[in-house]
Amino acid sequence: MTSQASCTSGNRHTSRILHRQWLTKDTFTLTLERPPDFHFQAGQRIHLLTGGKTRDYSLIPGDRQDQLTLLIRSVADGVVSPHLSRCPLGTALDFTGPSGHFIYRPSSRSAIWIATGAGIAPFVAMCRTGIQGFVLLHGVRHDDELYFRDNMAPAALRYVPCLTGVSSSLSPYAFPGRVTDYLRHHFPEGAYDFYAAGRREMIAEVMDIVDHRFPSSRIYSEIFF
Numbered sequence: 001m002t003s004q005a006s007c008t009s010g011n012r013h014t015s016r017i018l019h020r021q022w023l024t025k026d027t028f029t030l031t032l033e034r035p036p037d038f039h040f041q042a043g044q045r046i047h048l049l050t051g052g053k054t055r056d057y058s059l060i061p062g063d064r065q066d067q068l069t070l071l072i073r074s075v076a077d078g079v080v081s082p083h084l085s086r087c088p089l090g091t092a093l094d095f096t097g098p099s100g101h102f103i104y105r106p107s108s109r110s111a112i113w114i115a116t117g118a119g120i121a122p123f124v125a126m127c128r129t130g131i132q133g134f135v136l137l138h139g140v141r142h143d144d145e146l147y148f149r150d151n152m153a154p155a156a157l158r159y160v161p162c163l164t165g166v167s168s169s170l171s172p173y174a175f176p177g178r179v180t181d182y183l184r185h186h187f188p189e190g191a192y193d194f195y196a197a198g199r200r201e202m203i204a205e206v207m208d209i210v211d212h213r214f215p216s217s218r219i220y221s222e223i224f225f
């Protein structure tokens, strides 16, 4: 365990892991010290540097001003995410950033937020700035993976969990299928601002659906993998 205080040099910052909370068997939040003078816009990410590898993670404001939160899925055959799931509290982490342009842009069109899995992270950050009235489609396998549901659902005009797993406990309010199935078959035609974060395949499919069904809309995207 190290005791290095969080600090900043140019665009490079050093932080420490304060807390880890498991939300499901493979996904956890990591609370980090927020370096003094580190500021970001909701939806931006950091570029984490660890063990000679670099990986991006979306930023969520911490419960306290001096903290940052990451929502991380530990990928079974991955390198960095399993390390982050196991390393001791107090471990120093270097990162650069913030970076990225996946930020909320108010407009006269309704905002439709679409996430798969940990792709919910940038939307949690946006929601914490006080944005309300969005429609949120969150695609996961089972309802225990609907991370931050208690924060997101009350702020949303409509919150649609899209569950792809075979489950006997399908919530009555959930859509049994992919976010793209919901968008293709159940979403009213119109002009919207779509924001999509998560798997590359999901985002490509959303773009295709928007082209065909919602041609006067805009789409902003953040590909995780």
Ligand SMILES: Cc1cc2nc3c(=O)[nH]c(=O)nc-3n(C[C@H](O)[C@H](O)[C@H](O)COP(=O)(O)OP(=O)(O)OC[C@H]3O[C@@H](n4cnc5c(N)ncnc54)[C@H](O)[C@@H]3O)c2cc1C
Pocket: 045, 055, 056, 057, 058, 059, 071, 072, 073, 074, 075, 077, 078, 079, 080, 081, 082, 117, 118, 121, 222, 223, 224, 225
């Ligand atoms: C802009 C951006 C923002 C990101 N934000 C987040 C975030 O907030 N939270 C988060 O958990 N990840 C996020 N990622 C993904 C993250 O950067 C890493 O790719 C991920 O943690 C896997 O790294 P790894 O070293 O463990 O696995 P790697 O060794 O890099 O990859 C192993 C395999 O896992 C696949 N993979 C990567 N991510 C996932 C996943 N989530 N589910 C299933 N398979 C996956 C890879 O395609 C590869 O085939 C983001 C990526 C980008 C580009």
